[in-house]
Amino acid sequence: xxxxxxxxxxxxxxxVRDAGAGIYRVGITDYAQDALGDVVxxxxxxxxxxxxxxxxxxxxxxxxxxxxxxxxxxxxxxSVNEKxxxxxxxxxxxxxxxxxMCEIExxxxxxxxELLTASQYSELIS
Amino acid sequence: xxxxxxxxxxxxxxACRNNVAVFDVSHLRRIYLKGASDFLQWRLTxxxxxxxxxxxxxxxxxFEDGSVLDDLICICLSPNEHLLIVNAGNYEAVxxxxxxxxxxxxxxxxxxxxxxxxxxxxxKTIELETDSDRQNxxxxxxxxxxxxxxxxxFSKELLKSKQLVKKNHAQTFSYRGEEILMLGTGYTxxxxxxxVVPEGVAKEFLSDLVSAGASLAGxxxxxxxxxxxxxxxxxxxxxxxxxxxxxxxxxxxxxxKGDFLGREALQKELEVKPSQxxxxxxxxxxxxxxxxxxxxxxxxxxxxxxxxxxxxxxLSCAIALGFLNTGFLKTAGGSFEASALGQEVxxxxxxxxxxxxxxxxxxxxx
Numbered sequence: 001x002x003x004x005x006x007x008x009x010x011x012x013x014x015x016v017r018d019a020g021a022g023i024y025r026v027g028i029t030d031y032a033q034d035a036l037g038d039v040v041x042x043x044x045x046x047x048x049x050x051x052x053x054x055x056x057x058x059x060x061x062x063x064x065x066x067x068x069x070x071x072x073x074x075x076x077x078x079s080v081n082e083k084x085x086x087x088x089x090x091x092x093x094x095x096x097x098x099x100x101m102c103e104i105e106x107x108x109x110x111x112x113x114e115l116l117t118a119s120q121y122s123e124l125i126s
Numbered sequence: 127x128x129x130x131x132x133x134x135x136x137x138x139x140x141a142c143r144n145n146v147a148v149f150d151v152s153h154l155r156r157i158y159l160k161g162a163s164d165f166l167q168w169r170l171t172x173x174x175x176x177x178x179x180x181x182x183x184x185x186x187x188x189f190e191d192g193s194v195l196d197d198l199i200c201i202c203l204s205p206n207e208h209l210l211i212v213n214a215g216n217y218e219a220v221x222x223x224x225x226x227x228x229x230x231x232x233x234x235x236x237x238x239x240x241x242x243x244x245x246x247x248x249x250k251t252i253e254l255e256t257d258s259d260r261q262n263x264x265x266x267x268x269x270x271x272x273x274x275x276x277x278x279x280f281s282k283e284l285l286k287s288k289q290l291v292k293k294n295h296a297q298t299f300s301y302r303g304e305e306i307l308m309l310g311t312g313y314t315x316x317x318x319x320x321x322v323v324p325e326g327v328a329k330e331f332l333s334d335l336v337s338a339g340a341s342l343a344g345x346x347x348x349x350x351x352x353x354x355x356x357x358x359x360x361x362x363x364x365x366x367x368x369x370x371x372x373x374x375x376x377x378x379x380x381x382x383k384g385d386f387l388g389r390e391a392l393q394k395e396l397e398v399k400p401s402q403x404x405x406x407x408x409x410x411x412x413x414x415x416x417x418x419x420x421x422x423x424x425x426x427x428x429x430x431x432x433x434x435x436x437x438x439x440x441l442s443c444a445i446a447l448g449f450l451n452t453g454f455l456k457t458a459g460g461s462f463e464a465s466a467l468g469q470e471v472x473x474x475x476x477x478x479x480x481x482x483x484x485x486x487x488x489x490x491x492x
Contacts, residue, residue, distance in 0.1 A: 038136040040437040041414040061415050063135045063346055063436055066476065092134065
């Protein structure tokens, strides 16, 4: 499984990329997309929605099951990957790139929760 | 058979719709019966006596209440030998049933409840063998390019005949000194064949198919393909408490042929309207899959349930099969089957969505 070194992870198999200026890009890991199977539908809550760490910010459905997407941080959804509406398969083919889900602006008083490093996450899924 | 191979379910589905996919369906069990044509005529719903040698048909084995014990393919190998291809999950029950019912049949016990057999009919000894005795595997080769692909694998034989095995026909081909039985049957809605292959050459045959361009495909792709084609899955659209008439498969039941097990119950059901009927459901312009177990509402009343649902890659929208109670729609002079088509219902799962009722076998029709 591919687990890039420069990202942070959750035990729920989301990844987080620090995009600077308090914005964090979020997606699901290679391990998660593989377990989910071919993704055919993704729904993310609209821009402006406030999310709390551990709450669902959306859903991904594959040919075999449906999975909630859990927010790795607390804050406000600033943008959503619109491409996924027509091309949800990007989640499978490029989970850390084109298959990203949304960008969240970290809430002012919400510290980044205890995210996992790449090596900690690798250990979790091994 | 895995759920999917590394290519993934959607790629495997596409291979089957556009090219050729090969499925290892050895879990479907093969039962060989000799001297059993009279018995099978009574035990199965379709008309076995109408099957010429090397022809196959889809048929049902019923419980006495008319509901379905198994749905299967029956092949007439010769006037005296039939091959049944049965569901993995029902294999033990079917085998046990055949053994018990054969004895009943041979003792003439069934005459008490059924129609009289013609005088002079001789009681034949029925012999039963299984794929374990015959040591073979079962592979489905499905897709629009199957004919070309098989011609490559069998070069000489098939090129000479220039013809893929026709639908519901059976033909043997020699392959590396062994004989492969090829059936013009399938579960995908595409042209193709299903092959009974001796174990000794199975690996070579599979690798020849893949070398010639067939894609290995798994259970998930197979399930979506059969759902799009509107084929029932035993345990979902067929099973205990579900009759062939309810599943809109009345064509597999030959009421003209004489007595068969389950006939009495089905005839009663013909007189009154079946309590439920299988339909297809489609949510156009919505990719979110419908799921098994979702409830179906009409004017806020629960009227049915989804038995199989998913995303259809062919239609790029959500589709499903499910049963509707027949009481809820006004038939307005026409049949319930016809009047339900095109009506809107609400499917309630994780979301509530409007869906259109269509024929269970209508998804792929242009």
